[in-house]
Amino acid sequence: MNARLCFDGYDEFAQNIPEQLEDVFKHVREAQHNILTSRPYAIKASYDAKLEITGFTNDNIVKYVEQFFNQIKNEMDNTSSESQKLLRLLKSNSSIWGVAHIPVNLELICSLWSNNDWTETTALTMTVLYDNIIEWQCRRHLTRQNINHEDITKQAVYDQCNTELQFLEYLAFKAMECNKIMLTPAILKEAQDDIKCSAIGIAQVLKIGILKSYDDSATGTQNQTEKQHYFVHLSFQEHFAARHLLSILKSTDKVKAINFINNNKYNQRFHFVFVFASGLLAQFDYKSCIESFWSTVQGEPLDLVGIKHIKLIITCIDELVEQAVFPQRTQFLKAISQWLGFCALHNGEALQTHITESLQQTNALLNTTIIQKTFLQLLQSTESYEKRKIYKLIKQLPISEPTEKLKNKILDAIVDPDPYIRMNVCKVLGNFGEDAATNEVISALINATHHEYWEVQIQACEALGKLGEKAATNEVIAALINATHHGYWDVQIQACEALGKLGEKAATNEVGEKAATNEMIAALINAMRDEAHSVRWAACEALGNLGEKAATNEVIAALINATQDENFYVRLYACIALGKLGEKGASNEVIAALINATQDENDHVRWDTCVAFGKLGEKGASNEVIDSLVNFIGAIDDSDDILVDSLVWVMCSYDGMRPLKFETIEKIYNCMRKSSKIDLTPIPSERLMELFLNSRNVSWLRLVAYVALVQGIAVTVGKSIVRIYDAKGMVELKLSHAELGVSLTEAFRDQRREIEMDFPFGKETAS
Numbered sequence: 001m002n003a004r005l006c007f008d009g010y011d012e013f014a015q016n017i018p019e020q021l022e023d024v025f026k027h028v029r030e031a032q033h034n035i036l037t038s039r040p041y042a043i044k045a046s047y048d049a050k051l052e053i054t055g056f057t058n059d060n061i062v063k064y065v066e067q068f069f070n071q072i073k074n075e076m077d078n079t080s081s082e083s084q085k086l087l088r089l090l091k092s093n094s095s096i097w098g099v100a101h102i103p104v105n106l107e108l109i110c111s112l113w114s115n116n117d118w119t120e121t122t123a124l125t126m127t128v129l130y131d132n133i134i135e136w137q138c139r140r141h142l143t144r145q146n147i148n149h150e151d152i153t154k155q156a157v158y159d160q161c162n163t164e165l166q167f168l169e170y171l172a173f174k175a176m177e178c179n180k181i182m183l184t185p186a187i188l189k190e191a192q193d194d195i196k197c198s199a200i201g202i203a204q205v206l207k208i209g210i211l212k213s214y215d216d217s218a219t220g221t222q223n224q225t226e227k228q229h230y231f232v233h234l235s236f237q238e239h240f241a242a243r244h245l246l247s248i249l250k251s252t253d254k255v256k257a258i259n260f261i262n263n264n265k266y267n268q269r270f271h272f273v274f275v276f277a278s279g280l281l282a283q284f285d286y287k288s289c290i291e292s293f294w295s296t297v298q299g300e301p302l303d304l305v306g307i308k309h310i311k312l313i314i315t316c317i318d319e320l321v322e323q324a325v326f327p328q329r330t331q332f333l334k335a336i337s338q339w340l341g342f343c344a345l346h347n348g349e350a351l352q353t354h355i356t357e358s359l360q361q362t363n364a365l366l367n368t369t370i371i372q373k374t375f376l377q378l379l380q381s382t383e384s385y386e387k388r389k390i391y392k393l394i395k396q397l398p399i400s401e402p403t404e405k406l407k408n409k410i411l412d413a414i415v416d417p418d419p420y421i422r423m424n425v426c427k428v429l430g431n432f433g434e435d436a437a438t439n440e441v442i443s444a445l446i447n448a449t450h451h452e453y454w455e456v457q458i459q460a461c462e463a464l465g466k467l468g469e470k471a472a473t474n475e476v477i478a479a480l481i482n483a484t485h486h487g488y489w490d491v492q493i494q495a496c497e498a499l500g501k502l503g504e505k506a507a508t509n510e511v512g513e514k515a516a517t518n519e520m521i522a523a524l525i526n527a528m529r530d531e532a533h534s535v536r537w538a539a540c541e542a543l544g545n546l547g548e549k550a551a552t553n554e555v556i557a558a559l560i561n562a563t564q565d566e567n568f569y570v571r572l573y574a575c576i577a578l579g580k581l582g583e584k585g586a587s588n589e590v591i592a593a594l595i596n597a598t599q600d601e602n603d604h605v606r607w608d609t610c611v612a613f614g615k616l617g618e619k620g621a622s623n624e625v626i627d628s629l630v631n632f633i634g635a636i637d638d639s640d641d642i643l644v645d646s647l648v649w650v651m652c653s654y655d656g657m658r659p660l661k662f663e664t665i666e667k668i669y670n671c672m673r674k675s676s677k678i679d680l681t682p683i684p685s686e687r688l689m690e691l692f693l694n695s696r697n698v699s700w701l702r703l704v705a706y707v708a709l710v711q712g713i714a715v716t717v718g719k720s721i722v723r724i725y726d727a728k729g730m731v732e733l734k735l736s737h738a739e740l741g742v743s744l745t746e747a748f749r750d751q752r753r754e755i756e757m758d759f760p761f762g763k764e765t766a767s
Helices: 010-014 019-031 058-071 079-092 094-099 103-115 126-144 154-160 162-178 185-194 202-206 234-249 254-264 268-280 284-298 307-320 329-345 349-360 369-378 384-394 404-415 419-432 439-448 454-466 474-483 489-505 509-514 518-527 533-550 553-562 568-580 588-597 603-614 617-621 623-635 641-650 662-674 687-695 698-711 738-758 761-766
Strands: 005-007 034-036 211-214 228-231 714-717 721-726 729-734
Touching: 058 079, 058 103, 079 094, 079 103, 094 126, 103 126, 126 154, 126 162, 126 234, 126 268, 154 162, 162 185, 162 202, 162 234, 162 268, 202 211, 228 234, 234 254, 234 268, 234 284, 254 268, 254 284, 268 284, 268 307, 284 307, 307 329, 307 349, 329 349, 329 369, 329 384, 369 384, 369 404, 384 404, 384 419, 404 419, 404 439, 419 439, 419 454, 439 454, 439 474, 454 474, 454 489, 474 489, 474 518, 489 518, 489 533, 518 533, 518 553, 533 553, 533 568, 553 568, 553 588, 568 588, 568 603, 588 603, 662 698, 687 698, 687 721, 687 729, 687 738, 698 738, 714 738
Parallel strands: 005 034
Antiparallel strands: 211 228, 714 721, 721 729
16 A cells, blocks of 8 residues: 655744654655645755645736626726726736735735725835735724724724734734744634733634634534634735834834844745835834834844845835835945846856846836946946846846936947847837837837847847837838748747737727738738747737737638647637637637537637637627537537536626527526536626516526526515625615516525425424
8 A cells, every 4th residue: 555644834844843753754754655735945855746836827817807897897887997907007016916826815906906096006015005905904894893984094994903903913923933824722812811902802803804713623613712713815924923023113122123133034934024014114103113124134143145135125125115215225225236236247147046036026126216327337338248248137127117318228239239139128128118119219129120130030029019009000010010921930929929919909999900900910810821830829819919900701710710720729829819809700600610619629728718708799698609509518418517617608798698588598507507517606696687687587587596506695585675695795686576576586495495305304304
């Protein structure tokens, strides 16, 4: 028998292994098959295989945000616009974009955005974001206590929740000190005793929504004091720990905080505690700590090597640099500049990587005058090998607001005799983004697309694609079209992708028409016939990004043909593109091709085909489409869950579902019942109910009741109102006629009776 031992949470165990277990653990780890889970920094032993638990991908974030706002479009105006605004804000800060990959954080961010006005938010840092989330959670907590908070300040809200917040701060700090994520009842009791707030109940703290309970006992318990607890995410634990650290620092017991900083400022486990602490220094409550905090960070013991220290300074200063002026600001920026200059010219790539990785996570630091002057000084070099190193460094950094001097200096280098430098200059200009899309920059990049070295041409095409609608000129489009005929497929791919991006970002009809000319479309269709499959799928993706403006007969025919391509990436992007063509592309031929693609051997193709159905608009939710899907599912004798998913996406369209016939509705109902793994979460919980109430068509009732059952929502019927309770809250729908309420109630009762007939165990026991 081959047994496997699993060591879960090794990072919490490794630093405090009991002496009597050291030899045993070493033997098991080295001589036995085992599985170990840990944060990466704690693992020193080598393993045959390493797997990483990841959060959302970039595409997942976009889809989640769009779906979130789509589900609340009845509660909020311009949800599509709001979702795009939020995505732009998230992407504008690399740190916040990073935390958005964590599902629970993204849900909180979306909820916060939908309930608050962010128009006056100018500098959004990690600290500001988390502080806003905590304030919002506190306001919700006060609402549940029937305490009016609409007209009071954030500080007044915090004062109202002071006891709960103090407990969370102390608990978080204590947990960080003990290296604990799961907080035992003993730790909670100790925290209560230490801060002398035994009057506060854990149940009351849980209502804030930041701390959650977890019961892993065999028997279970309703007593919150006997359960383990955890912060909804480690980052919240770190944020609250930072608040407590600064509270100690401004108290008479400040020596404890100073010792903590001295002992842990280079410990990776506490990195974000110090980052959050730095950001909190901008707030009025903590400004008195600025001198103490920075003098301690800069004081002994100091990192003798220097790398860890400057990386700490980089991340901490970036969190504060836009929000507060403090005496040490210039000193720190000069220190960062010195390291920047040293690393730019150093031979060791590993050393440069240390600094660039930290700078890549910054938001405002690289836009400061001192740092940009450093770049200008470095670029004064006349040595080709030095300039290569400098541009290699700069191209990796997110400089979003270059000064005119810096931009012009870099632009001058696009005609440098060294092709390696020209290639990197193109990359840098593209990274500057839309704000740098001047006529001079665009003209220089167009010229670079004709360069003799194909590596330069690739970077020039990519850069033009990043410059947005300002670059959607006839000259740019002509240059990119020309590049799609290039002999190197790498150049063709970048040209296709750039054309697609220009079409996607085109905001006005005028610009949109420029970005979707007959010449461009013809070039992309031609690229779909290329021998290289990577060129073909890049062309499909670009046509999809052009949207409805590319929905010509020729494009549709080419994309339909591509759904049969031998390469699954080409098939996948062809299906995605067909979905993006919208209602203009929702022809019978397209629908037939997509239905056929739901049988594809590749899971990714099938899934994106389902998504494509959901984007075809009203035509994509017609009787014919749904009949085709339902009949196909019936033909294979068992409901393929991927195919049922396509039905779910189609069912998100209110206008498309409204005219469905009784027979089609019944077919959908039967398909839903047959599917074992159906996911109905994309459908807004009130959508089908609205279809019934507005149409007064009783054909919807069985489907309405079953979808509510699978979604796990609650429905109550009053005299003139239907209330729906889902995970996001409560929705009220008006009953225009009393008989609608009667019919609705009876449909749910029929479903309950059916359940009781199938599972009569409760009745037998009762009798």
